[in-house]
Amino acid sequence: MTRMKAFGVRPPEPRSARVLELPRPEPRPGEALVEVLEVGICGTDAEINEGLYGTAPQGEEFLILGHEILGRLESGELVVPMVRRGCLVCSHCRRGEQDMCGSGSFSERGIKGIHGGICAYIAEAPSMLIGVPAAARAHAVLLEPMSVVAKGIRHALLIQKRFQWEPRRALVVGGGPIGLLATLALRALGWEVVTAARKRGTSAKSAVVAAAGASYHSVGDASLLSLAEGGAAFDFIFEASGSAEAAFDSMHLLALNGVLCLTSITGGSALKTVPSDRLNRDLVLGNKVVFGVVNANRQDFVEGLAYFELIEKKWPGALGKLLTHRVGFDNAGALFDLQKTGIKTVFQVSRD
Ligand SMILES: [Zn+2]
Ligand SMILES: [Zn+2]
CATH class of the missing domain: 3.90.180.10 (Medium-chain alcohol dehydrogenases, catalytic domain)
Known part of the structure; x- marks a missing residue:
């Protein structure tokens, strides 16, 4: 053998x-x-x-x-x-x-x-x-993580077929490979994108974000929730930070009729107090959707390749x-x- x-x-x-x-x-x-x-x-x-x-x-x-x-x-x-x-x-x-x-x-x-x-x-x-x-x-070694991003975006677009959606702003939470791939894919689709990540100052991560014309927000300098100051809200949020706290905080940043895609697999068993009345009320009164995605199928892998082509054409x-x-x-x-x-x-x- x-x-x-x-x-x-x-x-x-x-x-x-x-x-x-x-x-x-x-x-x-x-x-x-x-x-x-x-x-x-x-x-x-x-x-x-x-x-x-x-x-x-x-x-x-x-x-x-x-x-x-x-x-x-x-x-x-x-x-x-x-x-x-x-x-x-x-x-x-x-x-x-x-x-x-x-x-x-x-x-x-x-x-x-x-x-x-x-x-x-x-x-x-x-x-x-x-x-x-x-x-x-x-x-191409990035295709598997890209397929998860493609699935998240595909599902969000399908969900938002529930009405005439006119999205403008997206927020990506997390500066790991999935967050950065989501940033590139959403920018390639022409969205205005803010990417929030832990790392402060300029880094390989902030460089990828800036090169694609997205703006980088370090949660080390100002909290994720500070993005809500001045009434800023996001039509689509792609959460990939690995933190359940960031996932729940993201719910406060959704615009009316917005959609939040959760992808972090949080292995722990932490307990956290959340403003449940407010969260529930905001979801109901704002027609908001929160959903999770894991894994991907052939369609998402193939769409992932299409995103690669789009991204490489815009930012070789x-x-x-x-x-x-x-x-x-x-x-x-x-x-x-x-x-x-x-x-x-x-x-x-x-x-x-
Ligand atoms: Zn993986
Ligand atoms: Zn089965």
Whole structure:
């Protein structure tokens, strides 16, 4: 059996991430062998490494990390695998909307029950692969997070079909990769965008925001709620800060008839006092909508590619600026420390 290097954890053991030697997967009939080029690292990987979640494939001890995968088929075509595979039982999964699974018994590559992509090869069903144009090679590792942004925007636009919506201003809460991708996508659509993030002063993050013509608000200098001073309100808010407090505070910043998309998966169990009468009253009297999104399906991945094209046409090289660190198997141990600085850390699996 051919073996390959991989980077994975032993769930649920905390801080168990290490370089492993595991058998190279053999594609089953109908499956394609995908050579992995790069894998993006995000907060989910860090939380799996902390033992907060993550499940190894049935009967196995380790889970290979990595769900933001860019790979290549034998034909040379670039591909990105979708993360979630459906339960095959509920009507949503059977329709290809596995991101909306109604049974909860789905699996997720690199997260829940299936190995991730920080290894030389994965075997994958062609129905799970998204073809990527060669022109997107430099930033295609961002397609998985971009698909979540595309889904959030798509759902908001669908929800707002409930009336004649005339949006002008958007607020993005969070300066991580998802927040910055949302900033770029909304600017590419021509929205006026304010991006609120923790980091003070000028940084790689504020530079991305400014280059796309959005304005940067540091919540280190003035609170998120200070954005409401002077009656400022936002027609669309995309929340990706990782903080439940910011999610609830965002509700106070919605304009009349506005819509708030929540994407932060807050792992804790913190209790917080909220002005429940006021929040409820404002939602009712303002015809406001608050909704959550997780994961994405084929339509969102394909729309993500369309956003990439739009963004690169307006601000060439902007997406590449999000890829601030690279690691490989030689220095994999530095991965989670590096990830705390910069924007997106990429695990370089293949040399080319
Ligand atoms: Zn991720
Ligand atoms: Zn399902």
